[in-house]
Amino acid sequence: MKQFANLINTVELTNKTNDKIxxxxxxxxxxxxxxxxxxxxxxxxxxxxxxxKTTLMREWCxxxxxxxxWLFLESYSTVGDLGETLALLLPNxxxxxxxxxxxxxxxxxxxxxxxxxxxEAFIRxxxxxxxxxxxxxxxxLIGGSFRIGxxxxxxxxxxxxxxxxxxxxxxxxxxxxxxxxxxxxDALIHGKHINYDNSKPYPFCLAYxxxxxxxxxxxxxxxxxxxxxxxxxxxxVKRNNEVFIWSRGEELVTKQFPELVEVIQSLNGDFVxxxxxxxLKDNGILLFNxxxxxxxxxxxxxxxxxxxxxxxxxxxxMEWEHKDIREYPLSERRQRLENLFESNSVEGKRLFLSDVIxxxxxxxxxxxxxxxRSKDSEGLMLKQKESPYHTGRKKGDWWKWKVDPLTIDAxxxxxxxxxxxxxxxxxxxxxxxxxxxxxxxxxxxYSGLTNAxxxxxxxxxKQNSIEKFGPVRIVKPELVFEIAFEGIALSNRHKxxxxxxxxxxxxxxxxxxxxxxxxxxxxxxxxYSTH
Amino acid sequence: xxxxxxxxKGIYCIPGxxxxxxxxxxxxxxxxxxxxxxxxxxxxxxLCHDDSKAILKHRIGKDISIxxxxxxxxxxxxxxxxxxxxxxxxxxxxxxxxxxxxxxxVFSGDYKVKDDELTIPFEPVKCNEFITESTFxxxxxxxxxxxxxxxxxxxWVSSNQAKNRTSVFVGYSLGKAQRLMKLLDGVxxxxxxxxxxxxxxxxxSSGIELPTTELWTVNTQKxxxxxxxxxxxxxxxxSKMIKRVPNMATAIxxxxxxxxxxxxxQSVDAGFPVSDHADWNGxxxxxxxxxxxxxxxxxxxxxxxxxxxxxxxxxxxxxxxxYGDETIDNDQNVLQxx
Numbered sequence: 030m031k032q033f034a035n036l037i038n039t040v041e042l043t044n045k046t047n048d049k050i051x052x053x054x055x056x057x058x059x060x061x062x063x064x065x066x067x068x069x070x071x072x073x074x075x076x077x078x079x080x081x082k083t084t085l086m087r088e089w090c091x092x093x094x095x096x097x098x099w100l101f102l103e104s105y106s107t108v109g110d111l112g113e114t115l116a117l118l119l120p121n122x123x124x125x126x127x128x129x130x131x132x133x134x135x136x137x138x139x140x141x142x143x144x145x146x147x148x149e150a151f152i153r154x155x156x157x158x159x160x161x162x163x164x165x166x167x168x169x170l171i172g173g174s175f176r177i178g179x180x181x182x183x184x185x186x187x188x189x190x191x192x193x194x195x196x197x198x199x200x201x202x203x204x205x206x207x208x209x210x211x212x213x214x215d216a217l218i219h220g221k222h223i224n225y226d227n228s229k230p231y232p233f234c235l236a237y238x239x240x241x242x243x244x245x246x247x248x249x250x251x252x253x254x255x256x257x258x259x260x261x262x263x264x265x266v267k268r269n270n271e272v273f274i275w276s277r278g279e280e281l282v283t284k285q286f287p288e289l290v291e292v293i294q295s296l297n298g299d300f301v302x303x304x305x306x307x308x309l310k311d312n313g314i315l316l317f318n319x320x321x322x323x324x325x326x327x328x329x330x331x332x333x334x335x336x337x338x339x340x341x342x343x344x345x346x347m348e349w350e351h352k353d354i355r356e357y358p359l360s361e362r363r364q365r366l367e368n369l370f371e372s373n374s375v376e377g378k379r380l381f382l383s384d385v386i387x388x389x390x391x392x393x394x395x396x397x398x399x400x401x402r403s404k405d406s407e408g409l410m411l412k413q414k415e416s417p418y419h420t421g422r423k424k425g426d427w428w429k430w431k432v433d434p435l436t437i438d439a440x441x442x443x444x445x446x447x448x449x450x451x452x453x454x455x456x457x458x459x460x461x462x463x464x465x466x467x468x469x470x471x472x473x474x475y476s477g478l479t480n481a482x483x484x485x486x487x488x489x490x491k492q493n494s495i496e497k498f499g500p501v502r503i504v505k506p507e508l509v510f511e512i513a514f515e516g517i518a519l520s521n522r523h524k525x526x527x528x529x530x531x532x533x534x535x536x537x538x539x540x541x542x543x544x545x546x547x548x549x550x551x552x553x554x555x556x557y558s559t560h
Numbered sequence: 561x562x563x564x565x566x567x568x569k570g571i572y573c574i575p576g577x578x579x580x581x582x583x584x585x586x587x588x589x590x591x592x593x594x595x596x597x598x599x600x601x602x603x604x605x606x607l608c609h610d611d612s613k614a615i616l617k618h619r620i621g622k623d624i625s626i627x628x629x630x631x632x633x634x635x636x637x638x639x640x641x642x643x644x645x646x647x648x649x650x651x652x653x654x655x656x657x658x659x660x661x662x663x664x665x666v667f668s669g670d671y672k673v674k675d676d677e678l679t680i681p682f683e684p685v686k687c688n689e690f691i692t693e694s695t696f697x698x699x700x701x702x703x704x705x706x707x708x709x710x711x712x713x714x715x716w717v718s719s720n721q722a723k724n725r726t727s728v729f730v731g732y733s734l735g736k737a738q739r740l741m742k743l744l745d746g747v748x749x750x751x752x753x754x755x756x757x758x759x760x761x762x763x764x765s766s767g768i769e770l771p772t773t774e775l776w777t778v779n780t781q782k783x784x785x786x787x788x789x790x791x792x793x794x795x796x797x798x799s800k801m802i803k804r805v806p807n808m809a810t811a812i813x814x815x816x817x818x819x820x821x822x823x824x825x826q827s828v829d830a831g832f833p834v835s836d837h838a839d840w841n842g843x844x845x846x847x848x849x850x851x852x853x854x855x856x857x858x859x860x861x862x863x864x865x866x867x868x869x870x871x872x873x874x875x876x877x878x879x880x881x882x883y884g885d886e887t888i889d890n891d892q893n894v895l896q897x898x
Contacts, residue, residue: 040822042716042830043809048723096699099873103864104700109821117700165820178824453822477647480825 032060033130040177049179053187062213062214063131072184073203074327080140080174081148083111094118106500112168119156119164126158131284137170181280192218198225204281227268230275231347234419236427243391253359254386254412256406257429258342259317260307285323288334289341292378296351301348309340314405316530355418376446401432402516408432434513437547437556438538439471440506445492455490456482460512463548469525472512477534509538509546517555525549561663566879575660576640583882590642592669593653594619594734597883609644611766613653613776618762630771648682649836650735651763659683668689673842678742684849692847695837696815697861703839710743716830717747723764726785726808733759733793735836737815740791749788751776756791759892859883
């Protein structure tokens with residue numbers, strides 16, 4: 030465990046991705062193979078199920094530390110993380126323990142089937158033999174998420190640097206089906222259990238924000254124009270009856286979208302296509318926040334699939350029947366994509382062709398962009414018809430032309446401390462606008478303030494909270510913020526009757542008194558003006 | 561007997577007609593230590609410990625009316641005997657003891673119980689009423705031994721040196737900077753920002769020895785900093801001047817860094833829980849040692865610590881003061897303790 034704790038410690042003492050990678054490389058070159066396998070397992074969501082209830086762990090901790098429950102809760106609310114709170118409250122160890130990381134993990138796996146007494150003895154024994162950093166790691170391994178500012182991608186880059194193997198292949202290898210006890214570290218990273226030829230993705234072609242006048246782009250006839258969607262950029266690879274979905278961050282997200290995999294599986298031909306994964310419901314596109322639920326869950330339940338149904342808007346094809354066609358002009362690739370859709374019956378099957386907008390003049394396009402919100406789109410994409418599918422970001426052939434955000438002025442009425450790195454400050458706010466003589470909440474927003482502003486708001490919250498509701502502080506309605514958002518729709522789920530799409534704080538209106546914030550009526554008018 | 565009252569201007573000694581660490585201008589201010597939230601400008605007269613005198617003059621003004629006392633030597637003001645006892649917080653920090661007709665009240669100011677090998681260690685003073693700070697009044701705050709802390713800092717500096725980096729530490733120019741100088745003494749050359757340098761000079765002028773440092777200026781050669789240490793005040797974080805330091809790694813040193821979320825919130829490399837305040841057990845030990853019948857808990861976790869004391873048989877009340885405000889000293893951008 031010491032070796033693993035040292036790795037985590039080193040990673041936490043630097044902000045530099047390269048240093049983190051070096052720390053992992055160092056670990057890979059020194060740690061036992063079994064430890065390395067467990068490390069990869071944990072970073073890829075292959076964690077053992079929680080063997081002990083957290084409420085029990087809390088009770089034991091309070092008893093050992095000799096503190097009452099209210100003091101435990103105060104501590105927890107300050108720390109913002111249960112595993113860390115326990116680690117901080119427990120006394121220093123009375124002895125040490127030499128079990129390796131993988132031995133600890135195996136013990137945790139085996140714990141599930143043990144009796145309650147054995148579980149309690151195991152946890153107490155662990156706590157009294159691990160130092161602060163090790164206790165924290167141990168508590169995290171028992172249950173809860175373990176975030177240390179290292180993404181799957183960083184881990185893969187470290188493995189690539191250590192082994193000299195290709196990063197995407199490693200991504201496929203570690204994501205694939207494997208079990209710590211039935212594979213060697215070497216076999217795992219060399220992908221003995223997978224067929225990388227079937228999953229290998231292409232680098233995504235990326236667009237720049239439009240920075241010139243439309244007329245400078247030449248004839249509109251040379252451009253393919255589509256709506257821009259605010260979803261998850263995805264590359265679908267289908268080869269030899271295997272289907273893979275890669276996200277733009279070069280992570281495999283296949284398991285997150287089982288219903289999409291099923292549809293793709295049923296199509297004729299092998300191909301690689303590019304498009305956008307969107308949450309589609311009731312003839313509209315759900316908020317990105319909803320879509321994100323699909324990414325963050327380890328298991329995609331039936332309930333979640335019904336709650337957040339997804340679809341794929343395809344807009345490009347990079348490979349057809351194992352032939353790389355990225356050098357073909359876009360117009361031809363588009364034709365092949367349309368052929369794929371025509372030769373398969375995809376009607377109502379979550380698979381859609383991204384519509385091509387045909388207009389005769391650039392002037393008309395301004396009009397269409399202005400109406401983009403009524404389609405739940407965030408703007409337009411302009412793609413040169415002759416262009417190849419570029420590797421990465423290349424200026425000139427693909428442009429994104431987003432609509433300007435909508436804004437309202439609202440007052441902060443609730444504040445809550447953030448979690449993780451934001452746990453010390455009030456960073457999550459709820460905003461309201463005027464309704465009759467009172468206020469009604471319209472949005473929750475987290476981002477958009479500088480650290481200095483967050484400290485200032487936090488101080489205001491501490492000094493002006495009217496009431497406490499668990500972790501939520503009701504504050505004096507005084508601070509006015511401009512809230513920007515991408516779209517607005519009527520909603521029954523929200524008390525105000527409206528739902529904002531991707532709301533965030535655009536600026537703090539220190540100049541504006543609370544009397545001058547927007548009313549719910551003016552907010553609702555935005556719906557009619559955008560649809 | 562009631563000899564102190566908590567007023568809008570600060571803690572007031574009724575028979576003595578003077579204030580302790582007032583936050584609004586008054587005629588006579590008795591000062592626990594020279595941090596800006598305790599020693600403010602605008603007082604007609606200041607009384608402080610000998611080692612704080614030069615620092616106060618440096619921070620507030622050369623021409624202020626000020627007198628000072630060594631630890632343990634009383635002075636009588638309007639019949640109240642006033643004396644200072646070591647608080648162990650920073651150089652020159654003191655607990656203020658007031659005695660009137662045999663009744664004793666002690667105001668802790670800011671304090672830490674453990675010996676940092678630089679400041680004269682905290683000394684408990686028996687009293688009837690004890691006014692204590694509670695900055696880190698939660699059981700999650702337990703500081704490491706000085707030796708452990710020292711080796712953690714040294715290890716971090718060596719790992720930076722392995723990559724030819726400059727180790728930049730962020731800490732208040734008064735207190736934390738000198739503590740860091742002591743902790744890092746002998747590891748590498750230590751450069752300091754001018755705000756720290758000037759404070760160091762003020763401290764040295766009262767005959768106190770500090771580890772050797774060099775002044776960091778725009779003219780300091782980049783090579784000179786490589787593999788060495790630079791200490792800057794929090795206001796420098798993110799500034800143009802700091803960005804000129806090539807290949808650096810930055811660490812914030814503060815008790816708040818005990819919590820992972822706080823360490824990760826700042827856009828720096830590392831956070832070390834180096835604090836000049838008492839930790840949870842330190843607060844409890846200090847309170848018990850006074851044997852006070854009544855404990856007033858001020859700045860920090862006053863509600864929590866006060867509730868805890870009451871539940872454990874020590875009569876306590878919480879008091880709102882204006883100490884511990886991190887906006888003072890212009891350090892909005894960084895979590896620091898004062």
